[in-house]
């Protein structure tokens with residue numbers, strides 16, 4: 001059609017007629033409807049409302065570190081931000097020196113050799129990388145095995161990539177492995193992907209290196225890929241050292257591992273994560289990321305190099321701080337009659353709700369009661385799927401005094417509720 005003809009056609013378009021305007025309907029894509037309502041929404045709404053009304057709520061809900069990164073890292077960020085050459089688009093897979101630094105950390109800490117060009121990619125926080133890796137690997141008809149209870153992204157990144165999820169309970173590691181084998185023997189088509197996370201969020205389950213050796217054997221036998229979410233690599237207690245999946249022989253043939261600077265380095269808001277391991281999986285993630293982002297602010301990448309290179313002692317000290325908080329919380333809760341296992345690593349306590357509450361109210365209602373009447377916010381286990389029902393997750397993100405206070409408030413709240421129940425029964 002010539003420009004003249006288009007003009008003529010435009011003049012006679014029927015939609016020039018007046019029409020009765022209806023309220024415009026926005027139709028979101030089906031993938032948005034596949035996501036469940038945000039399980040922590042009720043808790044968060046009440047938490048903000050209470051804070052607005054002046055209540056000093058102790059918030060043990062989210063694993064959001066409350067301590068700052070080291071000064072030397074903040075100073076490097078400020079200096080790098082002054083350099084005009086750091087303000088353009090960066091590289092979506094991260095600057096090479098940062099990738100070299102994480103490769104060098106893997107070698108120092110785990111004896112794992114990585115090629116920083118092809119076996120390392122940086123992400124805008126590990127959650128972004130994890131979600132896009134699922135998009136790179138999964139599609140309609142593909143199935144992923146996910147540990148239960150689940151960190152929500154482990155399940156919903158697969159769902160967003162149109163994949164199916166099979167949840168297997170993670171509490172007993174031997175059983176988890178045999179259930180993986182059983183699923184692979186009986187499911188057709190076989191699972192394409194296994195997601196693992198140790199130290200596990202939320203259950204705090206940890207494993208020894210031999211576990212990953214078995215995972216690699218299963219992956220090779222049944223032909224599934226593996227994503228290891230190693231978010232709590234740097235937060236460990238007593239003499240426990242969380243092992244890396246990539247240290248297992250052959251791990252890089254079958255999978256990748258995500259790490260983050262959010263937890264051990266107190267850099268959660270900076271959004272610095274890494275994916276390391278299998279070069280083809282990393283190439284897939286890089287391809288997807290190339291379409292979605294232009295990489296992390298370069299000044300942040302430069303400061304992250306300093307954090308990785310020069311702040312090992314601070315990371316160690318931060319673990320000791322979490323260990324002290326763990327002891328305060330475990331001792332306090334045991335004193336008021338709760339059954340809790342001290343975690344060996346991570347930022348959380350995974351506590352069984354005590355009786356009579358466990359059998360008489362939902363986990364969500366119990367958590368709401370602690371917030372409403374005890375001014376303590378925790379995450380109800382049911383927010384991590386059915387396997388979390390009957391448990392609470394407490395993030396050790398407040399200082400020891402505040403944690404002692406939290407236990408007192410929980411104890412008082414439950415005593416009062418018990419007394420009120422006696423009066424009404």
Ligand SMILES: Cc1ncc(COP(=O)(O)O)c(C=O)c1O
Pocket residue numbers: 063124125126127128151197201229231259260261262268271272273
């Ligand atoms: C198991 C697990 N994976 C990933 C993340 C996300 O970490 P990042 O801040 O690197 O996106 C978290 C954060 O809470 C987590 O608990």
